Each structure stands twice: as C-alpha cells, then as structure tokens.
Amino acid sequence: MLHYQLQISMATIISMIGIVLSILMGFRISSAYDRWWEARKIWGALVNDSRTLIRQLIVFTLETKVTGKHLQSMAYRQIAFLYALGQRLRGQPDFSVIASFLYTDEWDDLVKRENFPNLLLLHNLYAFKKLESEGHITNFDMLRLDETTARLTDSLGGAERIKNTPFPIPYSHFTSFLVHLFAMLLPFGMVETFGYIAIPIAICVIFIFMIIEQIAIEIQDPFSNKENDIPVTAIANALEIDIKEMLGDRVLPFRNKAHDGIIM
Template sequence: MLLRNGIPLRFIFRQIRLELLLVTLFVVIIGVIDENKFLNLAIPATVPTILGTAISLLLAFRTNQGYQRWWEARIVWGAIVNDSRTLIRQLLAFTHDHGDYLPDLYRRVAHRQIAFCYALGNSLRGMDTLPAIGGLIDTEERSLLRRHDNVPNALLQLHGDDLAELLRREWVNPYQQVQLDDTLRRLCDSMGKCERIKNTVFPSAYNIIIVLFIYLFVFSLPFALVESFGLGQIPIVIVVAAAFFLIEKSAIYLQDPFENRPTDTPMTAIARTIDINLRQMIGEGEVPEKLPAEGFYLM
C-alpha cells in the first residue's frame, strides 16, 4: 500500500516510461516535419476533443471499478483481523476453567491462526506459503500441510478438528461450539472472497479498447495543436499523455490488489498486527514489532 507521503516521482513515471518515450519520439517527428513545412499536418481540434471525452468517461469507469476491487480487498482483510481476534476471545471465554490442557490449546490455536494470515497473504501473492509460517506450527501439522494445495484452508480444517475435540470433551457446550464454528465459517468466507478477487480477471477486451483509444487520442493530438503551437505542442502532448497513461496504470494496479507490488493491500502488515494481538491475548511475553514501511509503501 502506498503511503501518504514520500512517493518518489521515479516510481510514478517508471510505470509509463516506455509509453512516454514512444509519444515523445512521435511528437518530435511531427514537430520537425511541420517546422520544415514538408507537409501540412494540421487537423481539426474536434477529432482529439471527441476522443478525449470518450476516453475520460472510460477511464473514470475503469478507475472506479478498480478502486472497488481494491477497497473490497481491504474490507475483507479487515474482517479477517476482527474474526481472528474473535476466535481467540471466544476460546478464552468459553474454556477458561478446564485444566492444564488449555494453555497449550490456546497457544496452538493462536499460532495456527497467525500462520493462517501469513499463509493466506503469501498464497494470494503466488509465493510459497510454508516458509511464511516459520515455527508457528509443529512438525506433525507441517507434514500434513505439505499434502494440501491450499494451505490456509488446511489450517482452518485443523482449527475445526480442535473445536470438535473441545465439544467431545464437553469443554464447550453445543451453543458455544456453534459460535466458534461460525467464526471459522466467516474466516473461510473471507478467504474465498480474496481468492475470487485474485482469480477474476478484468475483461481483457475492455483493457485493449481503452489502451487503443488512448493511443489514438495521443497520436491525433499533435496534429490538432501543431498549427497553433508549432514545436510548443511537444511538451503539451507529453504532459497530457502522461496524465492519461498514469490514470490507466493506476486503474490496473488498483484492480489487482494481490500482485506483490507496492500498491497491494498491505496483507503482511495486517498479518503482523494480528500476530501481535493474538500473542498478547494469550499472555505471551515476547511479541514481534510492527512491520515497518519499506520507504514509501507498506506490504
């Protein structure tokens, strides 16, 4: 996630450097041809005006749709934070008077839930999930997870096994077990929503149409300005092109919030917050520090 301050210009313009290079070469060629009166290149300003208006509407829709996907991802991860805390709070409240077995149970479930958050973030980014878990789960559970393609889902299944054991020992009653299971259901729903956002590709035909229209607009703009501005049209066209290309790139990054880029939903930072909270809830003395920002962004 990009932070409010300190975003370097080189990061912003690196995303569109090839497009700007192509546009710069084109407008310089048009300017030189017109300056030397080789050809009459002027066209009515109506043509780029109509194109620019149409593109503005398309980009507004595209940016809005991209932001909705990014914001939905952030809402889902907010729900994961809440449900992770709720799971441990329910476990502590429902089972606090049932003997020496409980501290180990609290630690196992809390660590497994922390592992779920780290593993889900890595899975959505297409990274290996098991290294992210570290020493949060024991050897037996780690061996079981290696047999699953979806590690976060397997971790929720292990949660379910522990809840079933609590009910069997009558350490929770059926009503409490239903509430605990409902918390697991919400966590599973959140995982599914993230996977839907990740796997639902924005229509490629729509992307191609927008990019094509932007290039048509940018390449027609010098012909409309060259008669009035001469070589002065070069910086004007470059600035206008940069604005359109930046908006289009921003929309692309917003619509894909799980791609291991600085514009991502900050899943690792959120998982670290959950890590800290759950360890403190079960009374662990040592907790990790909050994840620091990597310059101008937080992962």
C-alpha cells in the first residue's frame, strides 16, 4: 500500500498535461478575443471620428460661401476612406466600389499608389487647409479638423498593426504541438479500460482542444476575409447612411443585409 502511494499513475500525468493545456488554451482564446475586440473598437473609433469630422465640416462652414457640393466632395472622400481601408485590410484588390465617391482624376491617380487610405486622409486635409486659407473656416476650426484627422490616423495605423502582426509564432506553434502530443498520448491509456468505446471518447476529448484552437485562429485575425471578421463593409455602409443623412439626403442607401447569416 505504501509502495502504491509513492507512485504516479498515467492518469496523473495525463491530467497534468490536460491542466497545463487548459490554462494555455484559456490564455490563447482570451488573447485572440482581445485582438478581435480591439479591432472592433478601432473600427468603432473610425466611425465615431468620421461622424465627428463631417459634423465639424457641416457646422464650421455654416453661413459661409462653401457650397453643398463642395461639402459633399469632402464627406464622400471620408466615406471612400473607410471603404478603401476595409478592402485593403482584407487584401481585396477591387477598389471599384470606391470610385463613385471620388473625382475621376483623383481616383485615377490614387489607385496606382501604395497606401491608398493614408493618401485620402492627406487629400481631405488639403481641402480643409484650402478652406482655411480662403477664410471660410477659422484657425480654431482647422485645429479641430486636424485633431480629428490625427485620431483617424491612429485608428488607420491600429488596424494595420493588428493585420500585420501575427500572434507570437512560437506560442501558437507550441500550443498546437501540445494539442497533438496530447492527442497521441491520450488513447494509449484508454484502450484497455474502455475497449472500443475508447476511440470515440478519445476523439471527443481531443476535438474539444482542437476546436478551441481553431476558434482562437479564426478570431485572432479579424481582417482575414472570413465569416468571423469584423464586418468592415457593413460598418462602412452604415457610416455612409449616417453621413448622407447628416448632409440632408432624404433618399438613403439600403442597409447591408446578412447573406446566409453572415455580415461582411
């Protein structure tokens, strides 16, 4: 009896690996979720700051000679910015949806350049500067527009950061390796106890860990053109509606509907 008590059984070893794996997986999924939620917050900030920017433009140019058409061109450039950023993050080369929001020559020029969305922000700031130097808006107004643009730049960079920075590779490789190691060890100790029932039970336990890993992989890259992405197109579409409404349009675009339960 004494002898028995000094021994460690296979069950203890398996349990221990199981606990380590659970804790590592718990951290894995929670940091994947944090990336996803941070990406969502960044897109939220893009919407908020776009609304603020257009609201500022509308109000600052009130009772000036700035035409509604001029105002619209700047507001549409901001809408184009959001669509363009979404397409770029997802690596989709088709920017044609954006063309309708830009002047033809601007579009022709920009489409050949490197960082499309970054240049759109610059172009809008050019337009604001022109308003200032022509006396339509004050220094104070320009200050505020520049501040809002700086925040938009932060969100642009934040989205690129999440897109371009993979989750630390040694960590994701190691947890993946551990799941497979565990998958190989587990059935060994089970065959004799359970007989043929061992196979479905072992598969079941292993699947649990593999599914968790898979969910983490899905969520951690929220701009990968898959169904659990941040719905960047739908968000840009919602912003388009809001901005057009603020400009006074009465006929608004349709809201993006879910296709097969998926909103992009």
